[in-house]
Amino acid sequence: MLLLHDTATGEVAPLRLRSPGKVGLYVCGPTVDGIPHLGHGRFSLVFDVLRRYLLFSGLEVTYVSNITDIEDKIIDRAADRGIPIDEFTAINEALWWEIMDALGVLRPDEVPHATAYVDRMIVLIGDLVAKGVAYETATGVYLSVLDVPGYGLLARQPLDSLRAGARIEADEEKRSPLDFVLWKKAKPGEPSWEAPWGAGRPGWHTECVVMSLDLLGEGFELHGGGQDLTFPHHENERAQAVADGKEFARHWMHNGWVTVGGEKMSKSLGNFTSLADLLARSDARAYRLLVLRSHYRSPIEVTPDTIAQAEAGLARLDELARRFALSDLLAEGPPTGPDAAVGELDEEAVAAFIASMDDDLDTPGALAAVFDLARQANSAADAGDDRGAIRAAGTANLLAAALGLRLQGVVDDAVDEVSATLVRQRDDARAAKDWAAADALRAELEGAGWLVEDSAEGTRIRRR
RNA sequence: GGCGGCGUGGCCGAGUGGUUUAGGCAGGGGCCUGCAAAGCCCCGUACAGCGGUUCGAUUCCGCUCGCCGCCUCCA
Incomplete structure (x- = not known):
């Protein structure tokens, strides 16, 4: 039986399925604001391996991974380049899939886009406001985390200690510094959708709740992502679901970082290597x-x-x-x-x-x-x-x-005329036991970038 | 300040209260080979430091040192 570490409990426990043989898995995908780096590659590979192993175990898997295509940095960068947001995100998303394909990562069964879910996010936010757990301020709509039972589950810290650690100046109007934005009211010139609280856009944490519940249903089995999403992103997703009276993910998984010289690789530190660079070399x-x-x-x-x-x-x-x-x-x-x-x-x-x-x-x-x-x-x-x-x-x-690892036994290296001739000459030399000539021909082939091996069938070469 | 993780042989990286080893890479010796390559065999008595528990700890507990992360956007 498959046992997995659950971030919510800190323990390794069996996966509890809603119905036998079926697993719904939601993995937070990329914000398409630039070139994906090694960290994105790691989470993609880790969950690809998990998905493959679930399949190998005979389970029917529904794998959902989103694309965040509206967000502050996207807005800024598209503006910097002077191109429309949708064009900017389309370019980056295409690059994302190109790289995922190269890594041998299976395409998700469903790829929800945040921009396609804004209407449903507005409905959720409206519900939360109606229930009194969300409130409007001059800048947006916020969730009141004090009203969410078990807030701090994933952070594995009590609410008080989280609050004590808050390093960011609280918005004066927020009831608690930990309250997070569900709806950001648009500033002039920003892309926006119409909502009861004025034109604006959804906060990041809202999209994944709505999309995961929509595509996988309540109480879906697994929710995963990089460790840095544990808090506040996943905590806040859960908070919204709980506040809305919905059963959310049963099991939480988070993968560790890619480090550089012992430090976390991240966009903000700027110490990242892009996957494109890695794959090129x-x-x-x-x-x-x-x-x-x-x-x-x-x-x-x-x-x-x-x-x-x-x-x-x-x-x-x-x-x-x-x-x-x-x-x-x-x-x-x-x-x-x-x-x-x-x-x-x-x-x-x-x-x-x-x-x-x-x-x-x-x-x-x-x-x-x-x-x-x-x-x-x-x-x-x-x-x-x-x-x-x-x-x-x-x-x-x-x-x-x-594990998704393809072993390449047959390599179809095109052998040019010159090299083919050298191979024939070497076989002749070896047949004649002219070792000096055979060695010279091998050196010549190696100089041309071939890996040379003798076999019962004669000289074999392949690219090294 | 709050919370959490880590420190294993040249390198990467698992794991475990004790008779026998993770695994890979690199290195040394041997077999094979005309010589190689590939492959196979053999070789390293490692678990940050200091105490404690124990018949026995790398593995459990405590402390010390060092490194890292989360509490802010981040995979």
């Missing part, structure tokens, strides 16, 4: 492997060195796929269980993998199972045990696929 699968190598709640340090380590590990798995001509199990979509495998399985390894993943997504342990299988496969093959070798390799392929 490394195998997209390396980042997935890097993310999988550590537990999702731990911080990960992304450096050229850790990326290189991941790429080296990947090369080892690719070599396995090459040696055993493993098929691409992801071609038909995410594996929905061990049955997706081709051929016999190493049941013990599958069980070890499942035990790791069931334990709050222990991907490092799951990965260890994959690497163990790789060694076993090679070892068995070296010993002439073909059946055992193929079983281990096939199992490794399945488990890697379950």
Whole structure:
């Protein structure tokens, strides 16, 4: 049984489903105000892996992840560029999906956009005002957190202590410094929607409540996001649902940061590396492997060195796929269980993998199972045990696929005429035992960027 | 000020009250190879420091030091 850490309780607990076999998962998506960075990549990969594992466990998953396409920074940046907001957000969203595709992140089942939900947000805000838990001021409509039972659940702090820590000057009109804006009244020139409280736009925390409840229904199973969304974003989402008398997420999951020199990577610190830059200089699968190598709640340090380590590990798995001509199990979509495998399985390894993943997504342990299988496969093959070798390799392929990791056994490197000639010449030289010539030809091929290997079928080259 | 997390062998990074190891990368030795590459085998007696609990702690408790995060937009 799958156990997951729940931020609301601080404990690792079984996921409680509303109906057997079905899981609704809402993950806070990006604000499309610029280029996505490594942090966005991590949360996307972490929840992609979770989603894939839920599928692998035989569950029917509805994965919803939003696009925040109206927000202060979006307004500012679009204005800076002198282009309409919708054009600006469309450009950034297209970039987002392009990068997600490159990372092998499955597209969500539903992608709600904040701007498409403003009407329903206005309805929620109206309800909250009618119930007396929200109130209007000169600048907008606010939620009174003192009226929300259990406020501070996700922050895991009592309300008093949160209030004591508030570092921001309170709006004079706010009843509590922790009260947050549901509706921002528009200043001249700002984009706005008509509402009972005047033209304006919704506060950030309102969109996710409305969209998640609309698409997944009350009491949906899982709500996730980066750790920095825990408070106040998720706290405030929950507060609105609770204040509106709705059952909200049953289980909260938050992933750790990407760090740079030990510090959190963030837009505000400006210490971020864009995913586009990363993908330009490394195998997209390396980042997935890097993310999988550590537990999702731990911080990960992304450096050229850790990326290189991941790429080296990947090369080892690719070599396995090459040696055993493993098929691409992801071609038909995410594996929905061990049955997706081709051929016999190493049941013990599958069980070890499942035990790791069931334990709050222990991907490092799951990965260890994959690497163990790789060694076993090679070892068995070296010993002439073909059946055992193929079983281990096939199992490794399945488990890697379950994690969204595609092993590339066949690389269709176009071999140019000159290189092909060098290969033929080298085979001739080796046949004639002219080692000096063979070595010289190898050096020449390597100089041209090829990785040269001898095999029973003769010289093999591939791009390195 | 309030709350929380972390400190593991050269590097990354899991895990656990004790007979036997996470795993990966790098490194050393060996096998294989004409030489390589790939692969396989062997090798590192690590758990911040100081106390305590215990027959026994890296793992439990306390303290100290160091690092980080949230309480503000942020994945």
